[in-house]
Amino acid sequence: MHDTLYLPQQPPQAVPVEGLSMPDPATGFARVPERVPVLLDCAPELVDVLASGPGYVAYSVFDCEGPANPAAMVAVAAVSGVAFDSEDEDTVLRGAVLVVTG
Known part of the structure; x- marks a missing residue:
């Protein structure tokens, strides 16, 4: 497994896989392990399973108002096949995003 944390305006960070799951x-159900809200720096009830499928899961902070996260949009699009439009406020990813791939 490979786990990468995307924080706005910072380079992607590899995080240890312990405590995370596919x-x-x-x-196809993606559960939210206890470690995810810690990595995203949010309350557990705010963790959103942004996208999941065979071999990946992406977590974000629900309804985040933080800065845009273009690196996360590229990473999630690469694993999910769903493109994000940086001009469309409804599709822009904001704040921290964790991508787990297997």
Whole structure:
């Protein structure tokens, strides 16, 4: 597994994989491990499973009003196949984003 934390206006940071997990292969359900809100620096109830699929899960902070995170938009688009439009406020990723790939 590879885990990368994307913080706005900072280079991507590799984070240790301990305590993180991939979506359940049978159901596709992506749970939120206890470590995720710590890495995203938010309350557990604010963690959003942004996208998940076979081999990846991306977490963000629900309804974050922080700065745009273009590096996270590129990373999530690469694993999910869903493009983000930096001109569309409804699709811009903001704040911290954690991408876990397997």
